[in-house]
Amino acid sequence: MMHETLRRLPPLLVLTGFRATGKTAVGRHLARLCGYEFADTDALLAERMGCSVAEAVERHGWPHFREQEQLLLAELVSRRNTVLATGGGAILHQQEWQLLRKQAVVIWLRTDLAATLARLRQDEKTAGQRPRLLSQADDDLETETVALLKEREPLYRAGSDLVIETGGRTAEEAARKLFFRLTKNGADVNSCV
Template identity: 50%
Template sequence: MQTHNLILTGFRATGKTSVGRIVATRLHWIFLDTDELARQRLGAPIAEVVARHGWPFFRAAESQLLQDLATMQQTVLATGGGAIEHLREWRELRRGALVVWLDADSDTIRRRLRHDPASGHQRPSLTGQPIADEIEHLLERRRPMYAAGSDLRLSTEGRSPEELAAEIVQTMHNL
């Protein structure tokens, strides 16, 4: 398989950005984070955009961003947790890319979100439900999508970003 990109997918707080930065450095590739790119394009944090315009507006902007990124080369892309739901765009984005699903159980995700001071403004509620219910509901819905839309699943539980990055780089070298 000829890979010219690496795409990291998974639920929020699974380490996509941390791992992605390390992999990009090791491969001497560009690193991009779709949440950061969306924030730059929209001129405000995601939570603010969602509060003003709603999730459908943000998801439409995210869809366009994914379409625009489909021609990237030698890029490590950390995607937002919901990017996998853009099925048509996802198919285009993953052509010639290795897609790695960084997975964690709901307790681990909840703990990471609780300890991340940036979660409130970077990761707005998706459903309006209490965080524990939201995580369970969304994981149940998205796990089949992550599985179908990925080439490799890595559990992030008990593993450092450096360990995960080393495994991903090794996998890429073995392709």
């Protein structure tokens, strides 16, 4: 029975969303439930570049990092039996994103602004590994987050098949809800879990 349930899963599940929405944590749990491999594009890029994302951006700038991210996304299109957590800006690579969408079910992990800011302020990775996204030195975290969400939320919405609110859920709860949805009900375009 479980084998039959797992056969209903899409071969590639892609998680998207802004920073601190739980893509890595939910992705690990979801991969375990599906019996899939887990991959995180930021971790793959850090390994490939030999330094953290923050260090890569500091050394080479955002354009170089985005170019490397774009190349990696193109490579990952052919992955199977994988849950892929993408960086928050991966959605900006629209050509590669559309290729991913043809091969995968894309899930947007979303939180409200207050939850996102709270998580970013509590997350030790934010200061040490996550580079500033806007170049203005006087922008604070809230200003930066609001500006980027305004730019990216329409892309997340248009580029995803499912949406899940993660603000009031643990990563494990979100993963279980997604697993149930994917194995029992299928993935309806732009539906909310």
